[in-house]
Amino acid sequence: MPEIYFDVRWPDGQQERCYSPSLVIQDHLDAGGRYPVGDFVQRCESALGEASERVKAKYGFYCSSAMDQLARIRTRAEDFDPSESEVLVEGFKPGAR
Template sequence: MPEVELTLEWPDGGRSRLYSPSTVILEHLAPGQTLSVAELRTRGTLALRQASERVRARYGFACTRADEEERRLLEQASRFGEQELVGIGSA
C-alpha cells in the first residue's frame, strides 16, 4: 500500500509532517492547498480514518500509526484559531 507524507505549514511558520498509510489522503488534502485550521481538522480526520480502514481491509487490522497521526494533527491544530490558515505541501 503506497504511503504518503505531506508537509503542513502552520500559521506560526512552524512545519510538521503528516503521514498516511494510503494515498486516499490525497482525495482530501493535496499539496498546494491552503485550508483553515477547522477544514484541515475535518478533512485530515476523515482522510486518516479512511486510510486506516483501507489497511484493515487489506491486512485485517487497523493502522495504529494513522490513529496516532490523527491524534497528533488534532493536538497541533488546537494551538490555533479555527480560521487561521495552514498550507499543505509535499514532503
C-alpha cells in the first residue's frame, strides 16, 4: 500500500509533516489548498479513517500510525479558532518503500 506524507503550515506559521498510509488523503486535500482549521480536521478524519480501513481490508488490522497522526492533528488544531484560522497544505511527498 503506497504511503504518502503531506506538509502543512499551521496558522501560527509552524510547518508539520503528516503521514497517511494511503494516497486517499489526496482525495480529501489539495496541494496549495487552504482550509479553515475545523474543515481541515474533518477532512483528515475522513481521509485517515478511510486509509486505516484500507489497511484493515488488506492486512487485517487498522493502521495505528494513521490514528496517531489524526490524534496529533486534533491536538494541534485545539490551539486555533476552528472557523477563522486556516491551514495550508503545502504539498505531498511519496513515502519511502
